[in-house]
Amino acid sequence: MTQLPGLLDTEAIRKDFPILDRQIHDGKKVVYLDNAATSQKPRQVLDALNAYYERHNANVHRGVHVLAEEATALYEGARDKVAAFINAPSRDEVIFTKNASESLNLVANMLGWADEPYRVDRETEIVITEMEHHSNIVPWQLLSQRTGAKLKWFGITDDGRLDLSNIDEIITEKTKIVSFTLVSNIMGTINPVETIIRRAQEVGALVCIDASQAAPHMVLDVQALQADFVAFTGHKMCGPTGIGVLWGRQELLEDLPPFLGGGEMIETVSMHSSTYAPAPHKFEAGTPPIAQAVGLGAAVDYLTSIGMDNIAAHEHAITEYAVKRLLEVPDLRIIGPSTAEDRGATLSFTLGDIHPHDVGQVLDEQGIAVRVGHHCARPVCLRFGIPATTRASFYLYSTPAEVDALVEGLEHVRNFFG
Template structure:
């Protein structure tokens, strides 16, 4: 195996992930390179889910029997783990949702219903970027349509970076919210948080950061980011599907209205009016994703034990190697940064005039799992004049051998299509 500096003990880590031993298509061992879509789950997470359902399954918070108390302790314990993982000042700033999309929609709706000084209306502006996942575009389009607010965005440079040359025009005195991704899901670009946050703070705008592609791959410190809200999802960071996180500053969560109404988010209810529970329960109506939160807590334990700084170093080495090897493939064009500097572990590319769906299908026949399409980031494809891309994305269990398999697979694709 190719040796690279900074790699984790890949063989030991891969033993924790049962699916990576799966054999597909005529005995080929799967090469999983679709981690930006979802990660695989270690046995430690699977065991935590099984143990919860087998030993502790009950609804949370109101029961006084032993199972309810155990389930509540596990659920709220997961909140403690997430708070520590992101360096939140308070556990009460951590809200569980079903995914990052719901977290982003939650903020958009809160601001649409809020009183001054937070309300988004026809006199205000919303700022996003051209590289956002649809989950961080559509909610703001909907809010702008409902309120009359003006939606503005940063464009992209030819090399896949944000164009901040007109930052004072995009973020103005009218801007109420700036919402942007920390790491692009399609291009892997790591964005300049400090410059954007500084400008937003200068004009009094709130900042929401989509950290879905950051939380699994690098240390995430919400206090250091300087944002007002941070959203991410569990299934991309070794956790189960159906669990997301919204972190928000305590004073904002106290002032802003809830988005969903129902059980648990109330303080008192009469037929005339209701009052609301304090955060985080104010924003967690109904039975929450209990088992999923427990699984996310186990995933946080797993990642923390390895060390997020070590995971980041491992992925940087793998990404740098992958970019080098991809440069050897004739007619291949990377969409986004072509160096490992300030970029994550997702690499999108086009291969000559071969459609990405054809590339993905032939790679699949070789046991190589990649993503094809516009990756819920169609404006990026439009910006670079392409219908779609093939995306290979790496994680803590990815190896140089996986990269080599991809390169061999792409050679097979080129030969197949002549």
């Protein structure tokens, strides 16, 4: 068995994840390498979800009966846990959404409807990057089309890094918002946050960070980041689907208008006008994802018990080993950084002329789960002149043996199509 420095006790951790014991295709044990799409869920999260529905299920905030009070306490308790997890100055800066996509759309729509000095209009500019997930491209395209604002973006270097050589020309005095990913979901690139934020602050632009591929894998400290908004999702960090988070600076949340109207986000309503509740409820119209928030709180507890620094060290060791092993495979080309430096636990690659969908299908027959396609980051594929990639992504329960299984599986793919 391969031993690497910095690894977690994966034998113990994997016992918390029932699905990792599953066998498919005539007794082959699942090798799950699709964590950038969604992570698996530990028993602690599954138990929290079951306990909520079995013992506490009710709508939150308005009820005065026991179940409603318990559900409210669990829901708001999850907000406290998330606030501590990201080192938010205030729990009221944590907004629950259904996913990171909704969080990013929320920011875009707030800025489109805002008054000065935050309003995005035809005299202003929006800045993104070429390596964004579609969820951090399309909302800004829609805002640009609706307001007339100019959309600009940073390109990608040949080695999969952001090209910041023209940063002063991209981020200018007209820039209202700079929105970019902390970690690329397709290439694993960790972006230079400080450099980008420093330039944005020089011109008075707001900064929104998509931390969907960061929150599950590393310490996420919103105060240290110094961004204005941070978005991430629960299902990639051991939590359930249907729950996301938008963190925003308190003063911005107070000044910006709501995106959705309805129950709970109001203070008063008449037939002529309405006033709004303070944040975070101002941005949480209707019945929220209560059980999902409870599950996310349990996921935060689970990750915190292991330690995000420990998880990051484990994944770095696995990624370093995976890069080394994959580069031994003939005709394999890594799309993005070819070292483990400043990269997350996601590796996308092509294998000669074999289509990634064929690679994925043959790997699946061996019990190996990877992702194939453009991974909702089609501009990256266009940049590198490829139709799609095969993507292997790792997490706290990933092992060197699974990396070895992937490499052996790729040799089988080559032989199958050779």
